[in-house]
Structures are given as C-alpha cells and as structure tokens.
Amino acid sequence: MRNSTKLIILTVLAAIFCGLYLFQGLNGSFDYALPRRGIKVMAMILTGVAVAYSTVIFQTITHNRILTPSIMGLDSLYLLLQTTVIFFLGSNHVTIVNKQVNFILSVSAMIVFALLLYRFLFRGGKRPIYFLLLVGIIIGTFFGSITTFLQVLIDPNEFMNVQDKMFASFNNVSGDLVWWALGFIAITLLIGWRYFSELDVLSLGRDTAINLGVSYDKIVKTMLVLSSVLIAVSTALVGPITFFGLIVANLSYQYFKTYKHSILIVGASIMSVIALVGGQWVVERIFTFSTTLSVIINFIGGVYFIYLLLKESRST
Numbered sequence: 001m002r003n004s005t006k007l008i009i010l011t012v013l014a015a016i017f018c019g020l021y022l023f024q025g026l027n028g029s030f031d032y033a034l035p036r037r038g039i040k041v042m043a044m045i046l047t048g049v050a051v052a053y054s055t056v057i058f059q060t061i062t063h064n065r066i067l068t069p070s071i072m073g074l075d076s077l078y079l080l081l082q083t084t085v086i087f088f089l090g091s092n093h094v095t096i097v098n099k100q101v102n103f104i105l106s107v108s109a110m111i112v113f114a115l116l117l118y119r120f121l122f123r124g125g126k127r128p129i130y131f132l133l134l135v136g137i138i139i140g141t142f143f144g145s146i147t148t149f150l151q152v153l154i155d156p157n158e159f160m161n162v163q164d165k166m167f168a169s170f171n172n173v174s175g176d177l178v179w180w181a182l183g184f185i186a187i188t189l190l191i192g193w194r195y196f197s198e199l200d201v202l203s204l205g206r207d208t209a210i211n212l213g214v215s216y217d218k219i220v221k222t223m224l225v226l227s228s229v230l231i232a233v234s235t236a237l238v239g240p241i242t243f244f245g246l247i248v249a250n251l252s253y254q255y256f257k258t259y260k261h262s263i264l265i266v267g268a269s270i271m272s273v274i275a276l277v278g279g280q281w282v283v284e285r286i287f288t289f290s291t292t293l294s295v296i297i298n299f300i301g302g303v304y305f306i307y308l309l310l311k312e313s314r315s316t
Contacts, residue, residue, distance in 0.1 A: 077113055082102075107236045
C-alpha cells in the first residue's frame with residue numbers, strides 16, 4: 001500500500017472519530033454542547049500535532065527512538081512552577097485563577113528555560129547532543145525533587161489544586177487558550193516546514209549530513225528550539241503527557257516504513273488525533289469519567305517504552 005493511501009485512510013479515521021465525538025448524543029443541544037465539544041476537539045488536535053511533530057524531530061536529531069522532548073525537563077519545570085505558585089501564593093492567586101495569565105507565564109518560563117539551557121551548553125563550542133540530554137535529565141530530576149518536597153509540605157486542600165495540574169486534561173480547556181495555542185503552534189510549524197528535507201538528511205548521521213552540505217549544528221539548534229516551543233505550548237494548554245509522543249512516533253515509523261519526514265510527521269500527527277479524540281470518547285462514553293485520558297496514555301506508553309527498551313537491548 002502506498003504511503004499516500006495510508007495517509008488518506010488515517011485521515012478518514014480521524015474525521016470519523018472527530019465526528020463521532022462531536023455529534024453523538026447531542027439530542028438537539030447544538031448551541032450549548034457542540035461549541036464546547038468543538039473547543040475540546042481543537043485542543044486535542046493542537047496537542048496531538050505539537051507532541052507528534054516535536055517528538056519526531058527530537059528523535060531525528062538525537063538518533064534515538066526511545067527519547068522524547070520531555071527528557072529536557074520541561075514537564076518537570078511546568079509542575080515545579082505550578083506547585084511553587086500555589087505553595088507560596090495560594091490557589092486563589094491571579095496566576096492560577098486566570099487561565100490566560102497562567103498560560104502565558106508557563107509558556108514563557110519553559111521557553112526561556114530552554115533557550116538559556118541551549119545557549120549555556122552550546123556557548124563553549126561544539127558539544128555532543130547526548131551531553132545536552134544528560135544535563136536535561138539531571139535538571140529534570142532536580143526540578144522533580146523540589147516539586148515533591150513542596151508537595152509534601154503544602155496544605156492538603158491546596159494539594160488538590162496541584163494534583164489537577166499533574167495530569168493532562170481536556171475537560172476544562174479554555175476557548176481563548178486554544179486560539180492562543182493555535183497561533184503559537186501554527187507559526188512554529190510554518191518555520192519548521194522548510195526543514196523537512198534537511199531532516200531527511202540528518203537522519204543519516206552527523207558526518208554524512210555535513211558531507212552532503214547540511215548545516216548540521218545550526219539545524220539541530222533550530223529544531224531543539226522549535227521542539228521546546230511546541231512542548232511548552234501543549235503542556236501549558238492541557239498538562240504533561242509523558243509517553244504520548246513516544247507511542248505515536250514509533251507507530252508512524254512502523255506503519256510508513258520511510259525516511260521522509262513530510263510523511264512521518266503528518267502520519268504521526270494524524271495518529272495523535274485519532275488516539276486523543278478516540279481515547280477521550282472512550283473515557284467519557286464507556287468509562288463515564290471514572291479515569292482520565294492521561295492515565296491511560298501513560299500506562300500504555302510506559303508498557304510500550306519497556307517493550308522498546310527490551311527490543312533495543314536484544315538487537316544489540
């Protein structure tokens with residue numbers, strides 16, 4: 001089957017799931033329920049595209065298919081920021097109550113952190129990409145330790161508000177934030193679209209890419225920044241989804257069997273939409289909100305991550 005045919009099939013499936021989620025059980029309440037469902041579907045589409053795109057390009061520049069951009073510590077920074085604000089200022093502070101302020105604060109903090117980290121690490125000259133990953137793991141662990149320490153000391157009533165920030169949720173997404181996220185993600189995707197052909201060459205390795213005339217270091221830095229922006233926006237919009245990118249990216253590799261990022265990224269993005277919209281439909285209609293989508297994704301992703309680790313160890 002041609003890859004274009006596979007993309008068409010996935011697009012049709014995504015449209016079916018979106019239509020099923022939007023229109024099933026409306027019972028004539030189009031004015032009330034349909035706009036709210038539409039906002040949730042838009043949030044799921046934006047989150048899916050952002051996570052899929054950032055994960056595929058991150059795995060390309062690291063040449064490792066079991067890594068995700070969250071290894072840089074952005075998710076840990078988001079949780080630390082939310083916990084710190086609630087711990088010192090309380091859950092009634094404007095930075096928590098006002099979702100727009102919280103969104104801008106979270107996105108700005110994560111992007112500034114990523115830019116400062118990359119600038120500091122690359123300032124001394126060329127460094128291996130795995131050095132950057134090692135520093136990201138250490139910083140993420142450090143942020144996580146501080147977050148856990150504050151959560152132990154925090155008031156139990158305030159901890160309930162912190163707990164809401166620990167898992168991704170599409171149920172209380174603000175319509176204004178969705179349009180803001182759309183602007184951020186659209187601009188980032190437009191900037192990154194022109195690098196698809198260079199990413200195809202980057203997948204061959206650093207030395208080969210340089211010999212073929214690709215500005216390797218410049219593109220790696222650009223892709224790291226774009227990946228950080230997408231993860232920051234999606235995390236600030238709905239919360240952290242740790243293993244979701246790992247799942248859809250590797251499914252895209254296995255399903256399309258190609259090196260072209262124009263196909264891999266689009267395919268992973270459509271798979272993300274199918275998984276998020278379909279999964280949210282299952283959570284609401286079958287499990288009747290007895291669990292959350294992020295819990296299901298993290299469980300499946302954790303099992304899939306262990307499978308990939310075992311597969312890699314056997315191949316070596």
